[in-house]
Amino acid sequence: MLNISKADKVEIWTGNQAVAEAVILTKPEIVAAYPITPSTPIIQALSDAYEEGRIRGEFIAVESEHAAMSGAIGASVAGARTFTATASQGLLYMAEMVYWAGFGRLPMSMCLVNRALAPGWSIWVSHEDLYSMRDAGWIQLIAKNTQEAHDLMIHSFRLSEHHDVYMPSMVNIDGFVLSHVAAQVHPLSQKFVDDFLPPFEPMFTMDPDDPISFGALTLPNDYLDLRKDHINSMNNAKKIFTDYSNEFAELTGRYWGTLIETYGNQTGDVCIISMGSMSEEVEEVVDELNKRETMMFGSLRLRSFRPFPTEEIQKITNLFDTFIVLDRAYSLGSDSPLLTEIRNCFYKNRADKNIIGKVIGMGGADVNYKQIIDLVISIIKETD
Amino acid sequence: MVKTKELVQIETEIHAIEKGNLACPGCQLNLAFKHSLAALNNNAIVVIPACCTSVIQGAGKGYGMHVPIFNTAFASAPPVASGIARKLKLENKDTQVIVWAGDGGTSDIGFASLSGAAERNEDILYIMYNNQGYQNTGNQKSGATPRGAKTTTTMTGKTSKSKNIARILLAQDVPYVATANAAYPQDLFDKISKAAKEFKGNFRYIEIYSPCPPGWNIDSRNIVKVGKLANETGIWPLWESINGEVTLSKVSRRYLEKTNRKDPFEFFKLQGRFSGVDNDLIQQFMEDVEFEWKWLKKYLK
Ligand SMILES: Cc1ncc(C[n+]2csc(CCOP(=O)(O)OP(=O)(O)O)c2C)c(N)n1
Ligand code: SF4
Ligand SMILES: [Mg+2]
Numbered sequence: 001m002l003n004i005s006k007a008d009k010v011e012i013w014t015g016n017q018a019v020a021e022a023v024i025l026t027k028p029e030i031v032a033a034y035p036i037t038p039s040t041p042i043i044q045a046l047s048d049a050y051e052e053g054r055i056r057g058e059f060i061a062v063e064s065e066h067a068a069m070s071g072a073i074g075a076s077v078a079g080a081r082t083f084t085a086t087a088s089q090g091l092l093y094m095a096e097m098v099y100w101a102g103f104g105r106l107p108m109s110m111c112l113v114n115r116a117l118a119p120g121w122s123i124w125v126s127h128e129d130l131y132s133m134r135d136a137g138w139i140q141l142i143a144k145n146t147q148e149a150h151d152l153m154i155h156s157f158r159l160s161e162h163h164d165v166y167m168p169s170m171v172n173i174d175g176f177v178l179s180h181v182a183a184q185v186h187p188l189s190q191k192f193v194d195d196f197l198p199p200f201e202p203m204f205t206m207d208p209d210d211p212i213s214f215g216a217l218t219l220p221n222d223y224l225d226l227r228k229d230h231i232n233s234m235n236n237a238k239k240i241f242t243d244y245s246n247e248f249a250e251l252t253g254r255y256w257g258t259l260i261e262t263y264g265n266q267t268g269d270v271c272i273i274s275m276g277s278m279s280e281e282v283e284e285v286v287d288e289l290n291k292r293e294t295m296m297f298g299s300l301r302l303r304s305f306r307p308f309p310t311e312e313i314q315k316i317t318n319l320f321d322t323f324i325v326l327d328r329a330y331s332l333g334s335d336s337p338l339l340t341e342i343r344n345c346f347y348k349n350r351a352d353k354n355i356i357g358k359v360i361g362m363g364g365a366d367v368n369y370k371q372i373i374d375l376v377i378s379i380i381k382e383t384d
Numbered sequence: 385m386v387k388t389k390e391l392v393q394i395e396t397e398i399h400a401i402e403k404g405n406l407a408c409p410g411c412q413l414n415l416a417f418k419h420s421l422a423a424l425n426n427n428a429i430v431v432i433p434a435c436c437t438s439v440i441q442g443a444g445k446g447y448g449m450h451v452p453i454f455n456t457a458f459a460s461a462p463p464v465a466s467g468i469a470r471k472l473k474l475e476n477k478d479t480q481v482i483v484w485a486g487d488g489g490t491s492d493i494g495f496a497s498l499s500g501a502a503e504r505n506e507d508i509l510y511i512m513y514n515n516q517g518y519q520n521t522g523n524q525k526s527g528a529t530p531r532g533a534k535t536t537t538t539m540t541g542k543t544s545k546s547k548n549i550a551r552i553l554l555a556q557d558v559p560y561v562a563t564a565n566a567a568y569p570q571d572l573f574d575k576i577s578k579a580a581k582e583f584k585g586n587f588r589y590i591e592i593y594s595p596c597p598p599g600w601n602i603d604s605r606n607i608v609k610v611g612k613l614a615n616e617t618g619i620w621p622l623w624e625s626i627n628g629e630v631t632l633s634k635v636s637r638r639y640l641e642k643t644n645r646k647d648p649f650e651f652f653k654l655q656g657r658f659s660g661v662d663n664d665l666i667q668q669f670m671e672d673v674e675f676e677w678k679w680l681k682k683y684l685k
Contacts, residue, residue, distance in 0.1 A: 030470050032463065058470040060463070063500030067463035070456070070497070074431070074467020077454055080474070082467070096457050206429040206452040206468060208479055215455035217443040 013185045015146045015178035019085070019111045019171070020045035021185075022153035024055055025193040026109075029080035032060040032071025036090040037123045038175040039113035043085055065090040069097035076106040076168075077214065079202040081157065083108065087175060088115035091129045095136075101168045102137025104215060105230065107160040107200065108168045109153065110138075114276065114328075115175040125175040127276065127328040130305065131337045137230055139169035139237055140306040144279045146183040148256050149173045152303075154188065155244050158197045164236045166203060172305075174277040188252075196248070223363025238307045245303075259309035261301050262316075268296025271320040273342060275302045278326060302338075313345040354383055385634065386573045395422045402448035407440040410604025412566035412594040412611060413513040414440060417484065419569045420511060420592075423576035426450050428480040429468055433461040433494060435486035436520045436596075437513075459493040461485050462501035462508065469507040480580050483510045488518045491527035491547045498549075502556050502587045509579050509588045512549065513566075515596040523599040532669040533657045535599075541661035545672050551679065553589045554625055560588040562624040566595070567611025568635050571622060575633075593620045601656025610654050618645040619673050621680060630683040640681075648673075 013021065020042045023031075031050075033043035050059045057080075060071045068084050075082035086094060091112060101108060112133075116126035130140060141156055143149035152171045160169035173179055188196075204212060218226070242258040249255035261279075264286035272282050279301035286297045300316060302309060323346075327336035334340060347355065356379055361367035386394075400421035407414040413436060421428065430453045432438055438455050442448045456464045461483045469481040490498055490512040501508060517535050518524040525535040527547040534541050553561050560583040564572040572592060579588040595611050597604040614620035615636055622633035638644045648670060652658040658666065 029474055030467060032467060057474065060466055060470060060504070062463055062466070063496055063503075066459060067466075067497050067500055070460035070463035071467040071470075073456070073460075074454070074464035074469075075471055076467070077464075078429075078468040078471035080467075080471040097460055100457050100460070206454060208427050208429065208451060211426075211450055211452040213441055213447045213449065213453045213455065216441050216447065216453070217439055219444040222444055 009187060011185045011187050012182050013146060014041065014180050014182050015149050015173045016041040016113070016180065017045065018146045018150035018185045019153055019173065021187060022150045023083050024049045025188060025190055026081065026154060026157050026197055027055050028083045029057040030060065030071070030075035030082045031057070031084060032062050032068045032075065032082070033084045034062055034065045034068045034086065034090060036087050038115060038179040039085040039087045039090070039111065042111055065094035066097055069094040069101060072108050073097060073101050073104065073106055076101070076108045077206055079205045081200040083110065085111040085113065087113040088117055088129045092117065092132060095133070098133050098138065099136045103230070105167050107166055109156040109160055110168065110170040111153070112170045112172045113175050113179045114172050123175065125177050125328065130172050131329050134306060134337070137167055138306060139167060139304070140172060141169065141304050142172040142275050142302060143178065144277055144301060146178055147185050147254070149178060150185050150188065151248065151254060151256065154193055154197055155241065155248065158244060159237060159241055161200050162240055163203055165233050165240055167230065167233060172276065177277045192251070196251070218363065220363045220365035224365060227362055234307050241304060257303055258312070259302070259304045259307070260312045261303060263299040264290060265296040265298040267319040268298055269320060270295060270322045270324060271298045271300055271316060272324045272326065273300050273338070274326040275305065275338065276328070278328070282326070308341055310345050310348070313342060314349050317346050317349045356383070385570050388570060391570055391573055395419070398422045398426055400426060400450060405440050405442055405448040407436070408598055410597040410607040411440070412596065412607060413437060413515060416513050416566040416572065416592045416594050419572050420576050421451060423573045424480050424482070424580055427478070428482045429454070430482045430484050431456055431461045431465040431468065432484050433489040434458040434520065435489050437484055439520065458489055459497055461489065461494060462497040462506070462510065465508045466501050466504065466506045473507060481508050483508055485510070485512055486519070487512060487514045487516060487528035488526040491549050499556065502553055502558050502589070505587045507585050509590070512589070512591045513594040514591055515594045515599060517599050519596050519599045530669060531672055532661050532665040534661060535657070541665045543665065548676070550589065550591050554628070557628065558589050559583055559586045559627050560625070562590045563593070563620070563622050564590055565593040565611055565615055565620060565622060567608050568615065568622065571633055571635050575624065602654055606654045610651065613646060613651040615639065616646045617648045617651045618642070618677065619648065619651060621676065623680060629685070630680065632680065632684060
């Protein structure tokens with residue numbers, strides 16, 4: 001095991017501090033940010049870090065979240081490692097640009113400090129904000145505690161900048177529960193981060209000597225190619241993140257799981273599925289219930305919501321009788337978002353009816369009844 | 385001022401726009417873009433929010449410009465340009481970062497982000513081409529549409545006054561602010577060159593009057609004439625402000641004297657957007673023009 005930090009160094013940090021200190025170790029050249037509770041202390045710490053000369057670069061104190069994400073987009077396309085942080089209303093306000101960064105395949109990292117959406121005004125944790133950007137083409141990682149928040153930040157940059165992934169990535173931490181509660185953190189050392197996270201090597205950039213047009217009018221076939229490539233890259237992220245998690249565990253002795261982390265019985269009666277800081281509580285619940293009850297309990301938590309750990313979850317569908325999905329959000333008119341995702345995985349294993357999905361007609365591609373007939377016939381033949 | 389011959393030679397060499405792009409015949413923003421990029425020697429990174437210029441670059445893999453362009457969402461160009469400019473600053477590069485935006489993107493949806501970038505004095509040359517409406521979406525009114533003009537959302541003529549963004553930015557103490565006109569390429573070339581060379585490191589704003597044949601309902605043969613008439617009638621004076629010192633540009637100087645101005649009727653009659661509009665509104669339009677001159681005179685030394 002490598003000496004990751006100064007021997008026995010332990011800090012008492014809030015989640016926000018743990019995130020900011022990790023980001024500082026990644027030496028972002030540009031941070032563009034706008035304050036919102038409970039993420040504000042992160043950006044304040046970064047502003048200080050530039051001012052004090054702890055890192056070299058530029059802090060852009062923009063006039064809105066829309067501009068914060070825009071600034072990060074400009075920085076990224078110019079070849080800079082870049083970061084921002086926000087929460088709740090801030091994320092919704094920046095939504096258009098979150099998609100621009102995602103669909104634009106611009107590496108960067110963001111810390112989303114999860115907070116409920118208004119009205120009524122609530123500054124406390126909820127996961128509606130996380131789910132609202134589910135389809136924006138970002139990697140979405142979730143920490144269960146302060147130490148993991150610190151560690152995940154480094155993964156987030158590395159994953160985002162990998163040329164087989166190459167898309168933005170966010171780390172979610174629960175508002176207040178993690179962001180504002182001080183806990184013990186073993187800080188990563190600069191040397192460790194320098195080794196673990198190679199410098200950002202942009203795949204394309206804005207160069208007057210080799211001009212390209214980014215995001216111009218795109219015809220349907222090209223549009224589809226772009227999206228297909230994105231889908232493939234998102235799938236690549238599954239294995240690459242798993243590898244990073246294992247590598248990190250080997251180097252530091254801190255094993256957080258892969259795309260998921262399981263706890264308690266690996267097979268049994270009841271499996272409790274959750275995300276975020278709640279998962280640590282669930283681990284205690286599992287210990288307690290396994291002592292108290294005759295039934296056997298286990299826990300599964302997601303460390304990544306996008307990409308979704310479909311294969312990992314499919315593996316456990318036959319290992320428990322009952323699954324309880326805990327979620328901090330609800331999709332009005334449907335079910336909780338995590339529940340629908342989990343049911344989707346179960347269906348893939350256990351359905352007695354075929355439900356086949358096909359993506360057609362994206363980006364203006366023509367869809368006519370003949371094509372649909374051909375598609376239907378080919379599916380029927382395939383599944384016969 | 386750059387000589388016409390010189391300008392033609394520079395533009396032929398630099399070749400900022402390839403033939404056959406998607407602009408409408410007679411489009412003045414297209415010419416303004418060409419003159420501007422020539423003045424920048426193509427050493428620029430251009431950020432373009434949603435507008436006609438997003439489209440006219442070409443579709444798919446056909447690309448008709450010789451500068452890198454970052455196409456971005458409607459309200460986001462100034463902060464995107466800020467991110468790029470900060471990175472270039474860290475690398476000590478002399479490349480100009482340009483925002484090239486329409487009047488809608490500037491005066492309406494992108495107004496806050498424009499004002500924010502100006503306040504931070506980002507190293508950006510912001511060029512607004514003013515075709516006085518949302519032309520990309522089919523001529524709806526914008527904050528910069530003049531009073532009296534008919535658009536698809538002001539069917540009988542706009543009743544409120546237009547926003548003067550150049551003046552608003554003077555109130556923000558932007559060190560270089562100028563108005564220009566696509567029909568006066570030499571003046572435009574000089575202003576872009578000056579803003580680029582002498583005020584690098586600062587936020588700069590140039591607004592180019594850019595008539596639009598379909599939107600203004602003008603026969604494209606008359607489009608340059610309309611641009612010239614806007615100056616000659618005193619309707620669109622060209623001026624420049626350097627650190628708050630306002631001067632009238634050479635081509636507009638003689639129109640300070642009202643008697644030298646041409647009859648505005650010459651200007652109106654070539655444009656379908658003013659035809660059939662109530663005389664009172666046209667009268668108010670002319671009062672708005674007088675208001676601009678009054679303001680200018682106050683600041684002229
Ligand atoms: C957020 C958002 N709202 C609306 C649009 C639709 N839209 C695209 S261009 C445009 C008008 C642009 O007007 P202007 O900035 O004056 O440029 P012009 O089209 O006249 O060149 C509008 C409304 C959009 N792309 N994005
Ligand atoms: S609509 Fe007007 S501004 Fe747009 S491309 Fe055509 S002429 Fe140019
Ligand atoms: Mg316009």
